[in-house]
Amino acid sequence: MQIGVLALQGAFIEHIKMLTLLGVKTVEVRLPKELKGLDGLIIPGGESTTISKLAVNFDLMGPLNEFAAHNPVWGTCAGMIFMASEADLDQPLLGLMDIIVKRNAFGRQVDSFKANLTIPAIDDGDHRPFPAVFIRAPKLVAVNGKARVIAELLDGTAVAAQEGRWLATAFHPELTDDDRFHRYFLSLIGT
């Protein structure tokens, strides 16, 4: 198994470290040809405007969509925005998932936070809460069609979604020691 991590900009090394600890081979993806032979792709956190502009400049939009048609893809934070079909600001989006996002939905950096979430989808059976780190994070304002909300804050704000083998989280599992989300993503491969 070989997982790609989109390495145009952002916290791609954190995902690679997490996957390496899980014994998975990883590839940094900056150009379309690097998608070849991968079994899944993670789009990391970073600045969504930067990542999407670089994806357009280096002709990745088509190849990423094509790859996603046959493989699991997971976007964290900026990655979630990039996978959405609609955002509140005008920027290039992959439009993979039937979700609408709002950027910087919780305020500026001084409002960034952690919340312990109960997420049944990734539960190992011990009901441990998941430490979700939100950095200038987006939120889901609509989850339509086949997409489903898989995590929310106490006030009902949707912060993670799944649509088939595509995952989107507004928070950053790669900034924690908790590998359950990464393992959950790996479990979608080959299904």
Place this chain on the structure above:
Amino acid sequence: MKEKENVKKLNEKEEIGSTRVKQGLAQMLKGGVIMDVVTPDQAVIAEEAGAVAVMALERVPADIRSYGGVARMSDPGMIREIIKSVSIPVMAKCRIGHFVEAQILEALGVDYVDESEVLTPADLKHHVNKHDFKVPFVCGCRNLGEALRRIGEGAAMIRTKGEAGTGDVVEAVMHARTVLGDIQRLKFMPEDELMSYAKEIGAPYEWVKETKKLGRLPVVNFAAGGIATPADAALMMQIGVDGVFVGSGIFKSKDPGPRAKAIVQATTHYNNPEILAKVSENLGEPMVGINVSDLSENEQLATRGW
């Protein structure tokens, strides 16, 4: 009922202003370019070019040099305008040791405070106690000791200083190589020499140990000061920094938009000379620049900071 209370506790927002959350934003900026801007229009050009953040300033360092006088925090009104004009993070500079300027910047909602040697220092002995703030700080350094002193004071991100406002990359290279070289030596140093080494470089012992364990700085490390071309940015990335600040290099050049975009692309594809060649084509005149070797000692900004 009791169960419901537990659920409530689970979901509460925690760690506002925590180290993890402060360092987390710097981690999201990695592999990116942070650009100095002096107007909302420039901020929009920077965002359009793919900057991961902008540094809101009244004057870029090259102009601070030529105007002379005391350089202070920028007008809050102007910082507010820049915050309103873009969706990417906005940073702003306070003077070394000027914790009230830092308080003002935090109140304005800037996403990162740069306690910067580019401004005239307000305290010749002490830096800001950055643990007191919810907003994260980035600080300059020239070597490992200086970097770890700033981290000890609470900096959540480090940048090597270089020599700002010159367009001469030589000091940026020297400072990055010094920090990375210091870490290489530390990696192979026996444990029983660490206390003496900490004393020698004036760094907190605990952070020296942590750096040895990690084999890198405990926080994100960008390069700054004198980066003016896509090749300069890629050079710093290949030397081993996590991203770059470009100050005067963009908006003091002939055609800022295309140059900004090219520097962003070069920072992503820093290891791909074919792409570097392509993005470096036809960018027009870079900033004129000053050779650092022509500066007298009191004209060098990098020596500020203690």
